Structures are given as structure tokens and as C-alpha cells.
Amino acid sequence: MSDITANVPVAPLPIPAGAFKAYLFDLDGTLADSMPLHYKAWMQAVADFGGTFPEDVFYELGGVTIVKTVEILNERFGSHMPPEETAHHKEQLYYAMLPELKPIASVVAHVHAMHGKIPMGIVSGSPRASIAQTLERIGLGGEFDIIVGAEDYTHGKPDPEPFLTAAKKLNIAPADCLVFEDADAGIASAIAAGMQYVRVPRGSISS
Incomplete structure (x- = not known):
């Protein structure tokens, strides 16, 4: 697994080796510097x-x-x-x-690189209305195949249910999903779901 803690340049964050079939992104603190x-x-x-x-x-x-x-x-x-x-x-x-919100460029780069190549989803603890507004603000409103928000599961992070819900919606095995997360609760959720992860360090460069 990739547990990245150092400051990173504005380039895609390194990811673990593997032929991942789906990328799952947390939103706040991961894609958006929110x-x-x-x-x-x-x-x-x-x-x-x-x-x-x-x-x-x-x-x-x-x-x-x-x-x-x-x-x-x-x-x-x-x-x-x-x-x-x-x-x-x-x-x-x-x-x-x-209006003050900016994207985190080192993570958004992965979205742009893989859009149309593999399924991608948002898995967030925020309500869907908040997710939609944040994505629109950072220019990613149409990039994701699914959105899993607080309304879509019973047990939130660190429970595995949010990420398992996303894998089920995409019809992708959990082991074939790669999670991008900044929060300990989210990483615990990914691990419990049987997924590899990339930790997005706090203070990652936004654009």
C-alpha cells in the first residue's frame, strides 16, 4: 500500500503497483482543498x-x-x-x-489521466448536494461514474460500507479498487473493505 506522508509536487501522487479496475476518491481534503x-x-x-x-x-x-x-x-x-x-x-x-475552493492538483491529475479508461467514483461523508456543488466548483462535475454520499449507506467511515457500496454500484470486486483518501477514518474504511489506498497528505498542493 502507498502511505504517502511527504510534501508532493503538482504531479500525480504515486500509486501502488496493480492492475486496478476502478478508482474511488474521497472528496474533501482529497480532490478538493476544502x-x-x-x-x-x-x-x-x-x-x-x-x-x-x-x-x-x-x-x-x-x-x-x-x-x-x-x-x-x-x-x-x-x-x-x-x-x-x-x-x-x-x-x-x-x-x-x-468561491474560495480550489482543487488538489496532484490528485485531480489522476482523474484526468484515467477518465474514460476505468470507472471512477466519489465516496464521501458529505451529502450529495454538497458533493455536487464542490465537484462543479473544482471543474469535475461530469467526471465520475458514480457518487456515494451520506444518504447512500447506513454505517459511515471507518466502516467499510461506503466503499463496498461504491464497488457494488460499479460491479467491481473490492480488491480491484484503489482508494484515494486523506483521513484516517477513510483509510480504515478502505482497509476494512479490502482495498488498497493512496494517502493524500494534508497540505497537498492545490491549483
Whole structure:
């Protein structure tokens, strides 16, 4: 497996050897340099509902669905934020920041290189509406064969269900899928699904 942790140039990230039949991409922090924007939105949202969200916990929970994140914060910090309402508020704040969004060039290069050659999918903890807006903003709105969002599975990352759902939709064996991920929860999900992965380092170069 390829666990890349060093800074990388604006070139495709190295991938493990293998004749992969499908590429599966996380979105936030992997294809889109959106994690700083998501954190800004989260900080405002939780403050508006009397909660707290330390930055280290934000990155720890990368890949976890939005509603589940609010539930975890309530449990961990003793807050009482309404999960659905807080999640909706956070997403609206994020949408307002989309003009600031940039793609991560070293990962997007793989999308351009393999488009039309093998099936590709998005596997994200975000809602489909958020995924669609992010993809459009970074110029990848029509590049993927499938999109798996928070509405499409019961158990989110680090459970394997999100990536297994994508493999099933593509009719590709899990072992033949390569996952691109930046978050520990997402990588744990890929491993549990029996898939190889490329770790996208935080701070990868955007364009």
C-alpha cells in the first residue's frame, strides 16, 4: 500500500503497483482543498448552537458524516446541539465559502489521466448536494461514474460500507479498487473493505 506522508509536487501522487479496475476518491481534503473551509463553517455553526469543535478533533473525524459528527461532539463535550439543524446550518455556511475552493492538483491529475479508461467514483461523508456543488466548483462535475454520499449507506467511515457500496454500484470486486483518501477514518474504511489506498497528505498542493 502507498502511505504517502511527504510534501508532493503538482504531479500525480504515486500509486501502488496493480492492475486496478476502478478508482474511488474521497472528496474533501482529497480532490478538493476544502477542509479549511469546512472547519471555518463548522466553527461558526457549533458556536451558533453553543458547542465546541477543536481543530484536532475536526481532523480526527474526517470522513464521518455531518449528523454523526454533531452527535459525537455532543457526547464528547457535553453539548446539546440539534444534530440535523446544526448539520444543515453548517452546510449552508460552507456553500457560502465555495468561491474560495480550489482543487488538489496532484490528485485531480489522476482523474484526468484515467477518465474514460476505468470507472471512477466519489465516496464521501458529505451529502450529495454538497458533493455536487464542490465537484462543479473544482471543474469535475461530469467526471465520475458514480457518487456515494451520506444518504447512500447506513454505517459511515471507518466502516467499510461506503466503499463496498461504491464497488457494488460499479460491479467491481473490492480488491480491484484503489482508494484515494486523506483521513484516517477513510483509510480504515478502505482497509476494512479490502482495498488498497493512496494517502493524500494534508497540505497537498492545490491549483
